[in-house]
Amino acid sequence: MASSAPSPSADGAQYVLGMDFGTSSVKVVLLETQSKTVSDSCSLPTNPDFSLTHTLAVEQDPVNIIDTLNRCIASLPRDKLQKVIRIGVSGQMHGIMFWKAKTGCCWDKRGDSYMFWPKDVSQLVTWQDGRCSSDFLCSLPQPDSHLSVATGFGCATIFWYLTYRPEFLTDFTTAGTIHDYVVAMLCGLDKCLMSTQNAASWGYFNTHTNQWNMDILRSSGFPVHLLPEPAPSGCCAGFTISEWHGIPTKTAVGAALGDFQCAVYSCMTDRTDAVLNISTSAQLSFVMPTDFVPPAKPDPFSPVSYYPYFEGSYLAVAASLNGGNVMATFVEMLIAWVKELGVHIDGPSVYSHLIETALNQTSSELEVRPTILGERHNTGCLGLVSNISRSNISLGHVTRALCRGIIDNITTMLPTQLLLQTGVKRIMGSGSALARNEILRQEVERAFPLPVHYGDKTVFRSLETT
Numbered sequence: 001m002a003s004s005a006p007s008p009s010a011d012g013a014q015y016v017l018g019m020d021f022g023t024s025s026v027k028v029v030l031l032e033t034q035s036k037t038v039s040d041s042c043s044l045p046t047n048p049d050f051s052l053t054h055t056l057a058v059e060q061d062p063v064n065i066i067d068t069l070n071r072c073i074a075s076l077p078r079d080k081l082q083k084v085i086r087i088g089v090s091g092q093m094h095g096i097m098f099w100k101a102k103t104g105c106c107w108d109k110r111g112d113s114y115m116f117w118p119k120d121v122s123q124l125v126t127w128q129d130g131r132c133s134s135d136f137l138c139s140l141p142q143p144d145s146h147l148s149v150a151t152g153f154g155c156a157t158i159f160w161y162l163t164y165r166p167e168f169l170t171d172f173t174t175a176g177t178i179h180d181y182v183v184a185m186l187c188g189l190d191k192c193l194m195s196t197q198n199a200a201s202w203g204y205f206n207t208h209t210n211q212w213n214m215d216i217l218r219s220s221g222f223p224v225h226l227l228p229e230p231a232p233s234g235c236c237a238g239f240t241i242s243e244w245h246g247i248p249t250k251t252a253v254g255a256a257l258g259d260f261q262c263a264v265y266s267c268m269t270d271r272t273d274a275v276l277n278i279s280t281s282a283q284l285s286f287v288m289p290t291d292f293v294p295p296a297k298p299d300p301f302s303p304v305s306y307y308p309y310f311e312g313s314y315l316a317v318a319a320s321l322n323g324g325n326v327m328a329t330f331v332e333m334l335i336a337w338v339k340e341l342g343v344h345i346d347g348p349s350v351y352s353h354l355i356e357t358a359l360n361q362t363s364s365e366l367e368v369r370p371t372i373l374g375e376r377h378n379t380g381c382l383g384l385v386s387n388i389s390r391s392n393i394s395l396g397h398v399t400r401a402l403c404r405g406i407i408d409n410i411t412t413m414l415p416t417q418l419l420l421q422t423g424v425k426r427i428m429g430s431g432s433a434l435a436r437n438e439i440l441r442q443e444v445e446r447a448f449p450l451p452v453h454y455g456d457k458t459v460f461r462s463l464e465t466t
């Protein structure tokens with residue numbers, strides 16, 4: 001990515017700012033360019049409402065996300081922010097928000113810092129959204145893509161609005177993921193730019209031509225003017241139009257990338273590594289040979305998909321909808337039950353208690369199938385607890401069985417045998433659900449007959465303390 005940012009300061013240090021917009025938290029990191037090491041980081045939860053009274057619509061408020069971003073950036077040392085020469089952005093894929101291009105935000109000076117706030121934007125409809133039923137998805141045109149379309153994918157959500165609430169779409173002129181939105185606001189882009197990684201995650205995008213299925217979409221009355229401009233993954237989207245938290249104007253900003261591709265990029269050091277990332281969701285992936293060409297047609301029943309990575313290559317991925325969110329739902333359920341009984345307990349202490357009790361329970365006959373959100377290739381296969389006896393209902397047993405279930409589920413989607421056949425020699429673990437949960441790590445090490453290594457320990461440690 002080219003940079004027009006200032007030359008090195010007296011101490012020579014320059015920084016790259018990385019930002020990740022996850023489903024549960026915003027994370028920011030400053031990398032020192034010479035040593036390529038993490039100098040500072042911050043992660044704050046966005047506290048999305050995964051309430052137990054569940055509706056099909058799963059939305060998040062961009063104002064809350066940007067507020068969390070501002071708090072994260074403000075926590076970084078200002079003198080280092082003034083020496084940022086590039087900004088890289090990643091985030092939760094598949095989701096969509098809408099905005100008015102000219103008035104999508106307002107810039108404001110608060111204290112010493114310039115920052116922007118969302119204005120004329122919709123809610124973010126996330127990848128967990130369940131409003132598109134199987135019948136609805138079957139009624140949509142067949143995409144010209146090797147990737148099938150699922151509920152929570154941007155183009156499916158636009159089709160849903162077109163069918164049930166067409167007036168909603170007339171309020172907006174453009175759309176993108178939450179991380180595309182941030183890049184567009186920082187760079188003052190009238191037309192949203194979207195990397196091919198994110199575009200593929202919306203459906204109706206052909207990764208051979210790197211174009212949307214314009215003809216198919218137009219002939220269904222789809223509002224194609226809302227679609228972002230596709231851009232190569234890794235390219236520069238533009239330059240900041242204002243000073244931002246001390247970061248100089250005209251700092252280069254990369255087109256936003258997919259979070260799971262970035263997780264792979266950050267810890268795959270060898271082509272024979274497979275990467276297991278567990279955050280809100282979970283992905284197990286490995287890189288395909290450079291000459292791999294994905295099949296012409298989608299297979300909606302396959303648990304493995306092929307997503308664009310960098311420079312024309314692909315990652316094979318088992319993308320499970322059920323990762324750390326299953327543990328989070330268990331914690332919320334316990335808090336809600338205990339509250340009904342008149343006692344208040346807080347989330348972090350529930351997590352640490354559960355992990356501690358399960359450390360003393362090294363195995364369990366209890367079986368938990370954790371697919372509370374179903375899976376894209378098998379939407380009807382919901383969660384199940386079986387083999388319950390009087391002797392295996394303690395918190396330690398349930399936590400152990402739940403964590404084992406999360407790992408067993410993803411290794412059923414992409415079996416270890418297949419990893420071995422493709423030459424995988426090592427598992428790289430990443431994601432803060434894994435970093436913060438020793439039981440999950442133990443179950444990973446039990447499940448794979450391969451060495452398991454974890455991502456950068458410095459980042460792990462700084463996330464554990466937040």
Ligand SMILES: Nc1ncnc2c1ncn2[C@@H]1O[C@H](COP(=O)(O)OP(=O)(O)O)[C@@H](O)[C@H]1O
Pocket residue numbers: 021022023024025026278279280281323324325326327328347348351352431432433436437
């Ligand atoms: N105090 C905690 N101890 C252990 N695990 C936690 C704790 N708080 C959250 N988690 C786990 O971290 C997951 C969220 O990870 P995070 O990296 O913030 O997600 P994302 O990248 O999707 O925003 C939760 O789903 C939960 O499983």
Ligand SMILES: O=C(CO)[C@@H](O)[C@H](O)[C@H](O)[C@H](O)COP(=O)(O)O
Pocket residue numbers: 021022023024091092093094127201258259260261279280281282283307317319320
């Ligand atoms: O479904 C896929 C890839 O197809 C996903 O796993 C994808 O990476 C999404 O971005 C996530 O589901 C959201 O990521 P996270 O917040 O769980 O880290």
